[in-house]
Amino acid sequence: MKYLTAENMTGGYGGADILHSCTITVEEGEIAVIVGPNGAGKSTAMKAVFGMLPLREGRVTLGGEDITHLTPQDRVRAGMGFVPQTNNVFASMTVQENLEMGAYIREDDFADTMAQVFDLFPILKEKRNQPAGELSGGQRQQVAVGRALMTRPKLLMLDEPTAGVSPIVMDELFDRILEVAATGIAILMVEQNARQALNIADHGFVLVQGQNRFTDTGAALMADPDVRKSFLGG
Ligand SMILES: Nc1ncnc2c1ncn2[C@@H]1O[C@H](COP(=O)(O)OP(=O)(O)OP(=O)(O)O)[C@@H](O)[C@H]1O
């Protein structure tokens, strides 16, 4: 069994179902990427994995433990870190305060973890006393990722971490994400930059209308003519 197994998730926001028997899995130290068109249900699948959506059917296990009925807060305690697609930093709070907020469930000394985040993203150390709202888009995404790392998650979930950043900043962010994965953390990421994301992904999930359309290794998806034609621009 994979480290995260979210099987046959079916549900929505109270109206019609958005997810239809959607399955997402991630192994420890592995990068899994969810791609698909706008409105496919990628963010909804992430929210379902994180417990923000009532599922009518399906099951979520983390490290072999059934967490289907846990609240998002308890999932954080169980080892999940989630960076949502929007509003993922506190703009009026400083960089350091954002990171401290990230550590809210910890009662131990988190100074070491903050030092690790500053090692990973040196610019955040430099700007630690500035309000996060004054940072560039790419730097704000670093704050959001850093904040999620403050709980020392075993699974880090990122919804479009490179949205609105330049290609160079995207490459840098992907390099940092690879570094995080190399420490043994499982990464589950939604990406609009499908080609670049599948390039660094161990596994990919192509979602269409709330269903799994293609599931394979990143390399196999990149090589699949149907995937290329429909989802990677040829
Ligand atoms: N809070 C909500 N309440 C009701 N419906 C929603 C809500 N959020 C999303 N939806 C609907 O669920 C469907 C899937 O949306 P979702 O945001 O999961 O797509 P996505 O694949 O993440 O798209 P994007 O690439 O634009 O981020 C859409 O039809 C959307 O309108």
Ligand SMILES: [Mg+2]
């Ligand atoms: Mg989305």
